[in-house]
Amino acid sequence: MLILQAGGTFGIRQNSATVLYAALIIVTIILIFVIKYILSRFNLFLKKSAAVRPQKKLDVQALKNAAAKLGLLKEETAFLINYCRLCNIKELPLIAETEQCINGQFKTLYKHICSEETEDNQAQTEDKKLLLFRIIHKIENGKRSLTLVTNSIAFPAGLTLNYTDENGNSYPMELIQNTPAEMIL
Structure with a gap:
């Protein structure tokens, strides 16, 4: 001042x-x-x-589209939709990047099926468990078929490979090193 x-x-x-x-x-x-x-x-x-609020209910159409891409039958898709509604599962990302995205939901479905089991319907419950495991198996196989390999450089070291020659003989191998110049098996 x-x-x-x-x-x-x-x-x-x-x-x-x-x-x-x-x-x-x-x-x-x-x-x-x-x-x-x-x-x-x-x-x-x-x-x-x-x-941006979370989903209030299961997106059935998205689930049906993903199930169709993975090769699930209509009965299997209906089974999943029914049990997702019963277990209050709002999202079931069948085509997920990681297995952790979907394992929790399948555990919930499995526990719900197990909780329905009584002595009278034990065979039906086992059929439902079998169907659930078939669906999981189809999803895993379907994800493998959806993965497109565009370049062999993306293969990580330690990957187990299977080479089949023209005679049908199969040779299991492991990728030791993968560089742009060569692959060492």
């Missing part, structure tokens, strides 16, 4: 306490605006996350 002194020439003297208070007020105002900006961004984030 500048203070003019009386006298012939203008003299400037700084008052350190006043300057400190002025700086503190300016910093406080800036801090208020920064906090207001952060809170407005956080409010916008909350509104967006509230708009």
